[in-house]
Every structure is written in structure tokens, then in C-alpha cells.
Amino acid sequence: MTAPDPSRLVCARCAVPLSPGKVTVSYMGSSFEVELPRCPRCLRAFVPEDLALGKMAQVEQALEEK
Amino acid sequence: MPLERQRVQDLEARCIEEQPPACTAGCPIHLDVRGMTDRLRTGDMAGGFAIVARFLPFPGILSRICDHPCELVCRREEAGESVRINDLERACVDHGYKASALPRLQRAQKRRKVAVIGAGLSGMTAAQDLALKGHEVVVFEAERHALPRIRAWKRPPLPEILIETDLALATAAAVTIRIATAVGRGLDIAPDRLLTDYDAVFLAAGAKASIVLAGEFGVSRAQDGRPEIDPLTFGTSHPKLFAGGSLRYTPAVYSPITSTYDGRCAALSIDRLFQGASLVANRDGQGPYPTRLFTRTEGYPPLPALPAANPARGYSAAEAQAEAARCFPCHCLECIKVCDFLAHHGSYPKRYIREIYNNDGIVKGARKANRLVNSCSLCGLCEAVCPEHLPMGDFCLEARQSMVGQGKMQPSFHDFALQDMAFSTGEDCSLARHQPGFTKSAALFFPGCQLAGSSPDHVAAVYAHLCDRLDGGVGLLLGCCGAPARWSGREALFRDTLETLAGQWRSLGRPDVITACSSCFSLLRTHLPDMTVRSLWTTLERTGLPAGVGLPHRTAPQGAVLAIHDPCTTRHEPDVRASVRALARLKGLAVTEIGDPELTSCCGFGGLMSFVSPRVADLTLDRRAAAGSDDFLTYCAMCRDNFARRGKRALHLLDLLFDTGGDPASRADPGFSSRQENRARLRQRLLASLWGEAPEPSTDAQPAVHLADDVRDLAERRQILMTDVRAVIVHAEESGDRFLDGDSGHFLACLRPRTVTFWVEYAPCDDGYQVFGLYSHRMTVGPEGRP
Numbered sequence A: 001m002t003a004p005d006p007s008r009l010v011c012a013r014c015a016v017p018l019s020p021g022k023v024t025v026s027y028m029g030s031s032f033e034v035e036l037p038r039c040p041r042c043l044r045a046f047v048p049e050d051l052a053l054g055k056m057a058q059v060e061q062a063l064e065e066k
Numbered sequence B: 001m002p003l004e005r006q007r008v009q010d011l012e013a014r015c016i017e018e019q020p021p022a023c024t025a026g027c028p029i030h031l032d033v034r035g036m037t038d039r040l041r042t043g044d045m046a047g048g049f050a051i052v053a054r055f056l057p058f059p060g061i062l063s064r065i066c067d068h069p070c071e072l073v074c075r076r077e078e079a080g081e082s083v084r085i086n087d088l089e090r091a092c093v094d095h096g097y098k099a100s101a102l103p104r105l106q107r108a109q110k111r112r113k114v115a116v117i118g119a120g121l122s123g124m125t126a127a128q129d130l131a132l133k134g135h136e137v138v139v140f141e142a143e144r145h146a147l148p149r150i151r152a153w154k155r156p157p158l159p160e161i162l163i164e165t166d167l168a169l170a171t172a173a174a175v176t177i178r179i180a181t182a183v184g185r186g187l188d189i190a191p192d193r194l195l196t197d198y199d200a201v202f203l204a205a206g207a208k209a210s211i212v213l214a215g216e217f218g219v220s221r222a223q224d225g226r227p228e229i230d231p232l233t234f235g236t237s238h239p240k241l242f243a244g245g246s247l248r249y250t251p252a253v254y255s256p257i258t259s260t261y262d263g264r265c266a267a268l269s270i271d272r273l274f275q276g277a278s279l280v281a282n283r284d285g286q287g288p289y290p291t292r293l294f295t296r297t298e299g300y301p302p303l304p305a306l307p308a309a310n311p312a313r314g315y316s317a318a319e320a321q322a323e324a325a326r327c328f329p330c331h332c333l334e335c336i337k338v339c340d341f342l343a344h345h346g347s348y349p350k351r352y353i354r355e356i357y358n359n360d361g362i363v364k365g366a367r368k369a370n371r372l373v374n375s376c377s378l379c380g381l382c383e384a385v386c387p388e389h390l391p392m393g394d395f396c397l398e399a400r401q402s403m404v405g406q407g408k409m410q411p412s413f414h415d416f417a418l419q420d421m422a423f424s425t426g427e428d429c430s431l432a433r434h435q436p437g438f439t440k441s442a443a444l445f446f447p448g449c450q451l452a453g454s455s456p457d458h459v460a461a462v463y464a465h466l467c468d469r470l471d472g473g474v475g476l477l478l479g480c481c482g483a484p485a486r487w488s489g490r491e492a493l494f495r496d497t498l499e500t501l502a503g504q505w506r507s508l509g510r511p512d513v514i515t516a517c518s519s520c521f522s523l524l525r526t527h528l529p530d531m532t533v534r535s536l537w538t539t540l541e542r543t544g545l546p547a548g549v550g551l552p553h554r555t556a557p558q559g560a561v562l563a564i565h566d567p568c569t570t571r572h573e574p575d576v577r578a579s580v581r582a583l584a585r586l587k588g589l590a591v592t593e594i595g596d597p598e599l600t601s602c603c604g605f606g607g608l609m610s611f612v613s614p615r616v617a618d619l620t621l622d623r624r625a626a627a628g629s630d631d632f633l634t635y636c637a638m639c640r641d642n643f644a645r646r647g648k649r650a651l652h653l654l655d656l657l658f659d660t661g662g663d664p665a666s667r668a669d670p671g672f673s674s675r676q677e678n679r680a681r682l683r684q685r686l687l688a689s690l691w692g693e694a695p696e697p698s699t700d701a702q703p704a705v706h707l708a709d710d711v712r713d714l715a716e717r718r719q720i721l722m723t724d725v726r727a728v729i730v731h732a733e734e735s736g737d738r739f740l741d742g743d744s745g746h747f748l749a750c751l752r753p754r755t756v757t758f759w760v761e762y763a764p765c766d767d768g769y770q771v772f773g774l775y776s777h778r779m780t781v782g783p784e785g786r787p
């Protein structure tokens, strides 16, 4: 499967294209602001696969080691 | 609950990898021979010299005339000949000499005066050592030169320039040598004057002169008149007078390295005397001793020593490099050789134990050794091969229990395995019944969660067979022994799981329990001592096999050989292993061993290794698979499935005993999702067929979900279950919360049923949904923890 291009994603509920926006991600009591593609109307965010398995997984591991 | 310091120290002390090699332990001054050969092996002559110069007070001289007791004990002897250590030292001096590598002059806190009687090797060693420490040293020598015996050396004679070069360091350190100056009453210097004018005196004038002087100093003497010398401190009965050198060990033949050793030890005592320190403390390892280092030499092809092309000139640099390469070098590392987990982390148990202990005590900051602690399969192989039987697995388990106790266990390590266990022990899978038509059970069949998950047909067939052959009723117990909880360090959860099981067993009247899984077998036996636990294999050996006993099975064609892989949990169960072999024989099968069964290795499931370090688990499996070219015959469902997953043809013993048709060795690994479904279906099926209880009709019809093989593999590797994939899709379709990819027309949706958010890329198809991708993360996204 080829990873979807976030700029080609549409929120199926609101029928609007996703656009980058600041979103809070949290784990084990720590929170960070990151920029993610999200629906400008309902604010649901999309987490791309490479982010989930890359940077996000690294941060999860680091927080778990604390 | 944290690890105990005493326990840690005891374990650390058992790993002997840091003991010196035999050569170094046998060298009176403990020259780091292995360090030297390590340098020379790479052609680093200067590096070799730096090591030689750190130990030998007179490198030019000793590298030619040392009587090298090290070579007597060099382990290379067992595979060829000893390494020519002394010749290598000479090569270091000849090809790597650098004045800058010689020891440096230190400054003493308080400069004291020392008199040395005799400028032989022991006297000069003591003089130089003390001068380098910053003391003022005067050596009195009756002859006309320092080192008279060395200058008269015959086998072969030493070049004058070599001796002078070696003495230059002593001179630079301001050792004063007063030649042609005899000490003794009526001679050049009166002994009494030395004791009053100097802070310490070292008597090293050879046996003859020293017998006279000992009398004149008035110290205690042995019958032959020699001074009595403390073997540890080289002190005499006079607190300021020390003695050593050939006078101590005559009539044994003159030994340059022993004399050097005497001088070095006396110098250490004198310096300690000046500092007001204990003369005896911490000198246990002084002098030659047999090392505790274990080194296996059997595997090395024998190699003779390399002769120098020109013996008089010694080794060339290239020759030295070749000879140094014959040094093994000596190490233990027996456990590292057999365990991919221990090898993967780049060190050895003594260091790991310390790392794990430090990790355990970290209050603030990253616990970097968490994965180390949790990657061990707890298989016990290291303990079995370790000459000191160090139980690394036990220690890793203790460290896990401590992490859990401190609330520091990383959630991502074991969540998946523990949820799988919760499913196996939950109402969908567990069952405890008497045999249909019975109100009592003499025996109770407990197949274990993995066999039920991997081949439910076998569970049904074995149960029917046991009911047929055993009297008094055979109950059935479906569930899990709690091994995943135990392995993950969750001792409380493990005890709860066991207690539930024990409760079911008691309510069935405490029948004898028959286990098909060797992990269940060993855990139940260890932790439920009231329970009589038997292995299915010993039971079947007794009851006999289903029809066709003794006939070669059709899936084992004439001439085919199977290699028996024993699960790691049978390492200490010879009876179980013997029954398995007996059953194979009953079937007329030709089987071979894969090495010593007590040294079998884990399939990666043990200790939940494959959940924490999948790569190391695969290395472990692949190494085992490569150890035998025949199809494997095993009797653990998890072992079989794991081999299958790595492409190794493997059979379960039940495949042969209870014909299920086809080519069972090529059966694919069912994976975690199917195992769960299998367990649940097995329960429903047996309830219906044996106890006549129709399952509750399921209210919500589940949509069909299709995955291509590569996507299914991905799901397994990423620990994503089909039930979760289905839940994501159902939720997305019902709520409408999903994204549409304009390029592919696929939907992307997520759901967080518990502690993990699952993302699924899918599209509707004719009879349900096709899944194209899936992944997960543990972080929550958005202010309200969405998704």
C-alpha cells in the first residue's frame, strides 16, 4: 500500500479537505503540540503511518522509560 | 521489592568472565598478555609496547630473559603449543619501543629515603618503583656494575646498550647507585647506619651476603641463617627492613621474573609503610595463581608455535603479528555463544547484572536497560552452559517483578500478550467440566491456551482418546496457566490466574491433571504443589495410542527422519523427553537429536521475548532452525507455529499421533487472531457436541473483513488483532467518523478500544470490507484524548 497523501484526504463526515493544524498529543502524563492534518470543521486529526511508527513510537518509548 | 544489593553482588561474583586469562594469572607481575596480543594481532607494535612497559620495570632485559611461567599455563597448549609470550614481548620492545610509553615520575606527598642493598633485578626493581613514586633511593652494590648477573648472562649474552637503555629510567628517576660499596660490619657501610639514616631498607643482596647481614641486622632468621620473610609483605622482624630476591627462594634456580616480583612487592610495602597504610590489605591476587576463568579450548584446531626465521634476532613485526593471532584470546562467554539475547546487547552477564541493578534504582531519568531486562526468554540455557551456573533468566525475572512492583514496567512491552491471556482465561474460552455422563473426574485434561489456539482439532481428538482409555471420568479444563503473567513480572496477576485454575480443579474433586504443554506442566508443578500434574506424553505412553499403533504413519514416509526439538521448558524434564521419544518409536518413526536436549533453546515465545524484542526472537529461532536440516518434530504448539512462521518445516507430535491429514509440517502459523478465534470456537464446539449445550446465538452479525497475506503478516507483526480491525471498521461505518483518500478511494479510520489507537485503511467490497493497511500508536491525540 502506498501511504495516502494527507492533502488529498477529506473528512467524510464534514466533506471538507483536511488542512494542517496544531493538535495536542499526550502519553503517560506528558503532552506536546504537533502539527497534524485535521478537519477544520470537526477538528478530528489524522495520524499518518510514518509518524505513528516513527517519531511517535520513539517518544512513546522515551516516555515509558521515564 | 527493589532488587537486593546482596543478591546482585552474589550473582555478579559468579560470572567469571572478568577473571584474568591463565597467562596473566600465572605471570608473577600479572602482565596483561591478552591486551598485548590484542594489539599485536592488528600489527600495533607500539600499543603492544605500551602494555609491556606498564608492567615490566626493565622491558628490554626481561623481554629477553624472563623465565616465562605464563607459557607453562597458556591454554593454547591444549590446541597446539603455548603462545610464545616472552618472544612477543621482545618483539614489542624491538619494533614498538617508545620512550614516551615508559612510566612517568610521580611526586611523593612526603619524600622519604630508602636504602637498597644489592643492584640485582629485585633491588633495582624496588629502587625504580620507589623512585618513580618520588622517593629518594640509594642502591649499594658491592660489584663494579649495577645488574652484575644480567651483564654476565650467557644464554644468550645481552647487548650492553640494551641494559643501559633499561637503566636510564632509574637514573632519570634519580636512583643513586653506589657501586663497589659493600654493606656489613667492618666494610664500607655499617648496617646500623642504614637503619638510622634511612626510612626503610630493602635487603636484596643474594643468599650468601644476606645471611651475614641478617645476623648483623639482628632480625629473626630461619635455621639456615636466612632472614624470615613475610611472603605477602616481604617484611622481616624489623619494621623498617624488607628482604627478597634470590636470597628468598634459593636453592631454586635463579628466576628473573620472581626476583622482579619480589622487588615490586617490597616496594609496594615500603610505600604503604610511608603512607601509614595497611601493609596487608587487598593483596589477595598478588603473585601467580590459577585463574577461575573458564575457557573452552576444544573448538580450536591445533596450531604449532611460529618459529622466528632468525631466532637470534627474534620475531619480525609480521611474525609477531602471526604468533599473536594464535592467542585465542581466552574468554569464558559460554552463555554469549549460545544466546542471541545476551549477545545482542554487546556485553556479558557480569556487566548486565550491574546495568540492571543500576536501572532498577533510577529515580529520575531514563531507564535505559528496560528492554534488556525484558528481552530474555527465561529459557535457562545460559545457566545450563555457564561453568558457574549463573541464572541470568531468574535474575531478569526478578528485575521484571521489581519494575512492576515500582510501577515502572513499560506498558507497551506486555500489554498485547496479557490481553491475549485475559481472553484465554475469560468466559469466551474457559471451561471446566466433568466428562459427559460423569459426576466425578479421576483425571483432568488441560490442553493449555496455545494448543487450543493452534490446533483445536487435536484438543478434541486427544480428549476423546483419553475419555476412551482412562477410567473414572476425564474432566476437561480450558484456560491458561498464567505463564504470560508470570513471565511479564506480574506476580499478583499470575497468582490470581493460578488460584482461579486451582479453584476449578478443586471443584472438580482434585483430579490428576494432564497437561499437553510443557510450560503449563512446569508452572503448575512448581506453583501448585498440591496438584498431581502429569504430562500428556507420559500419559499416552501408558494408555497407548489410537488405532494403528506401531504402524508407520502415512505422513512419515519410509526413510524420513525427524529431528526432535524439545521445548525449553523441558530442559529439566528427562521423563517427559523420554516419553516423547518412546511415542515416536511406537509410531515407527526415525528421529534424531539436535545436540544435547538439555541445551535446547527457546522458540522466542518464552519470557514473552518475541513481544519485546521480535528481532532477537527471530535470531534465536533461525539459529535453532539451522541446527538441523530435517523437519522438526516438537511437542509445543508455540514452538511449532514459530518455526512455521520462520519457514522451517515443523510437526507437532500430535500431528503424527492423531492423523489430521494433509502435510502437517507445512501448516502455516495461525497467528494471534486465529488462535483467539480457535479457542473460542473450540469451547462452543465441545459444549455443543459433548455436553449438548447450543451456544447463545450471536446478536450482532460481524461483517466479513478481507486481508491480503502481506497485510495479515503486518497485522501480526504490529500486534493488531482482527477483532480490533473489525471494531474500527464497524465504528467508522456506524458513526461516519472516517477520512476519505481522494486518490485511492480508501477510507481511513481509527478507534481506541483500550490503551492503543488502531488505524485501518479499508474500502467496502462485495461481501464486506477489504483492508489495505493498519497501524497503531499509544499516544492520544487531541484535547479530549481523541483519537
Ligand code: SF4
Pocket (backbone or CB within 6 Å): B023, B026, B027, B028, B029, B030, B031, B033, B056, B062, B066, B067, B068, B069, B070, B071, B085, B086, B089, B257
Ligand atoms: S613477564 Fe614473563 S611471566 Fe610475565 S607474561 Fe611476560 S614472559 Fe610471561
Ligand code: SF4
Pocket (backbone or CB within 6 Å): B021, B022, B023, B024, B033, B034, B037, B073, B074, B075, B076, B083, B085, B326, B327, B328, B329, B330
Ligand atoms: S591463549 Fe592467549 S589469553 Fe589464553 S592463556 Fe594463552 S596467551 Fe593467554
Ligand code: SF4
Pocket (backbone or CB within 6 Å): B014, B015, B016, B017, B332, B333, B334, B335, B336, B348, B349, B350, B382, B385, B386, B387, B388, B389, B390
Ligand atoms: S557463561 Fe556467561 S555468565 Fe557464566 S561465567 Fe561465563 S560469561 Fe559469565
Ligand SMILES: [Zn+2]
Pocket (backbone or CB within 6 Å): A011, A012, A013, A014, A015, A039, A040, A041, A042, A043, A044
Ligand atoms: Zn470533520
